[in-house]
Amino acid sequence: MTRPLRADAARNRRLLLAAAADEFAERGLEASIADIARRAGIGKGTVFRHFATKEDLIAAIVLDRVEVLIEAGHDLAAAADPGAALREFMTVAAEQRQQRDLSFLHEANAGREEVSRVQTRLRETIDALVDRARDQGAVRADVTGTDVFLLMCAPNHVAGYQPDAPPDLWRRYLAIIFDGLRPEGAHPLPQPAPDARG
Amino acid sequence: MTRPLRADAARNRRLLLAAAADEFAERGLEASIADIARRAGIGKGTVFRHFATKEDLIAAIVLDRVEVLIEAGHDLAAAADPGAALREFMTVAAEQRQQRDLSFLHEANAGREEVSRVQTRLRETIDALVDRARDQGAVRADVTGTDVFLLMCAPNHVAGYQPDAPPDLWRRYLAIIFDGLRPEGAHPLPQPAPDARG
């Protein structure tokens, strides 16, 4: 189908995706294509040769990210300690973008067919991790995979509010949030968990 | 200096701030001045008579919000149950914008003198609440006011990722995060709390 890119084109594609991810992480989705191209050291037009649309570019990054998460989730699905596995998963998720956060993973491309599909797969992966952890009593009985899916980005986001945060600050907030998921000291939750799909 | 506005001007200012807050909540900071003006039922030029700059308008909203929070914090500072008081404070914070989140309270106007000043006051207010709660053992020993300041917006933000979330979903995530702040089942935190000022 997609025959291998020419060597230079492949290199540019990589540069572009990296630059775009960085710009989006630093400035949000309104980062301009021109800035992304400049950062990647390529021409503006080249961006559009690789991704016909800004949205396509964003979708490609999201897909990349989510695929990595799914893989990480699968690798952890059979780990000896389900609680540690879940926490490791959330760590991997947060590590992906130590700068700012990967919120746009949620915000963008609401409608995109491919994105929804891969998000569904990610949710299922997370469900499996959470179910196992819950069965073992590693997390409280009333949290679901959807909760983790939604909370996953919070550590980075929260840390991003601190003006000159040390690069690992998110680990602090991941720890706090994860403690909130533990059974010890859990108080009843006032709202039911949302459905997988809205 | 700032002599009282004429009656209609004061009314317009209120309409404008309300409309702007709603638009920003629904569409984010990139909501257009034209839409805000239309929503407020006033002319675009009038917006700029009240706020010379879009940033000024945003700052005004942030200031409004923060003042309310400071006041709420003060009111709760002497409450009988410090733990409940802190939780109530976080609830008030999250309630301010049940739609979307008030992240832009952090994101915007990083540099603004007035905003920093009022943020400092808010931090101090929160510090007081947290200190009291910590002293009573209502929250874990290793969390600070800054932590709460940063975590405060997370419940709304997290809930916002869910496509058609029920309007009170944020309460679920506030509960989880608050449980993470409790002493029961607290695990040591990998990173120290950030300074008050970066």
Add this chain to the structure above:
Amino acid sequence: MTRPLRADAARNRRLLLAAAADEFAERGLEASIADIARRAGIGKGTVFRHFATKEDLIAAIVLDRVEVLIEAGHDLAAAADPGAALREFMTVAAEQRQQRDLSFLHEANAGREEVSRVQTRLRETIDALVDRARDQGAVRADVTGTDVFLLMCAPNHVAGYQPDAPPDLWRRYLAIIFDGLRPEGAHPLPQPAPDARG
């Protein structure tokens, strides 16, 4: 509905429509908005205040033109000499744009609801003129209003091929084409007249 424009806005609108008509006449529909704005002596943004879209601008011009033609057609519908009336109508049509031609009156906005509607009215107007002329024997029996509708732009278009044509050259080709519509020396036509609507 459309309350009267402010004096300066109305003036700009006129300048803009005139400049646009000239540019389109000289360079075709691919004339750029920037050039049109410059020619009108207004800012590029002002063009979009008046017409949200380049297509809207084109449609406005077409509508203008066609309305004038319909009116002219109505005025001529009761003229004493139906043959002269039809010829006068075609003259008025060709005079509208002495430079180049008004072909884009046909080419543009195929789909636009308002444009189709007004075109239908124009066709009906022309039908009436042609029917009367035919009844009187002023034009050959086998031509229809649709023929005239289609031929109407040809004189200007043909004259436009001549590099430095005198401004009235189109009159020569209108005369020739009109002679082709007369009954004298008419030879049978190899193809039937097209339908009013495709």
Add this chain to the structure above:
Amino acid sequence: MTRPLRADAARNRRLLLAAAADEFAERGLEASIADIARRAGIGKGTVFRHFATKEDLIAAIVLDRVEVLIEAGHDLAAAADPGAALREFMTVAAEQRQQRDLSFLHEANAGREEVSRVQTRLRETIDALVDRARDQGAVRADVTGTDVFLLMCAPNHVAGYQPDAPPDLWRRYLAIIFDGLRPEGAHPLPQPAPDARG
């Protein structure tokens, strides 16, 4: 100088010219080189190997077309019936592009040396046809070769305005225009014929 092309290059050139002619006929001169290349089944770069510029490509097509017309004109110059010969010539001209029209034969390349030269030769060819026809009384006394040169494209152009015209509709308008060139029922023309060269 222009040594013969390699066999495959010659083949590509033919494919390219045909594809370009079709695209231009369907979409006008703003058809993109990329689409033309795709239609020809060759790479975009190859287009520029054959024609350094889009304008060069257009000129080549025009030259092609005009050469064919000149040849046809020569073949018809000695025909038994000069009136029928002229009409046949105009038919051949219109047939070249039954889709859309060959207006761009006039519109493009105004300045090109080679194009002007070949256009001059075409005009002379047409002059000869018209002169003979006029001498025989097959066309009116006051029309010239230049008139025919200019009118030649009108049938296709006129028919092109009709949305879903049958492919031979242009024959109808050629017939009408040709009738306008006949002596019977000719009325005096209001403008003199233009010079051969502007």
Add this chain to the structure above:
DNA sequence: AATGAATGAGGCTTCATTCAT
């Protein structure tokens, strides 16, 4: 010689901001 990747100028459009009414 052929290919298709890269480039950047230029086109349409949006929007914060200024200014005449």
Add this chain to the structure above:
DNA sequence: CATGAATGAAGCCTCATTCAT
């Protein structure tokens, strides 16, 4: 004071053209 018209910078995207493979 309020209004909405005008402006131009900036954004996304297209496309002729150049160039490395």
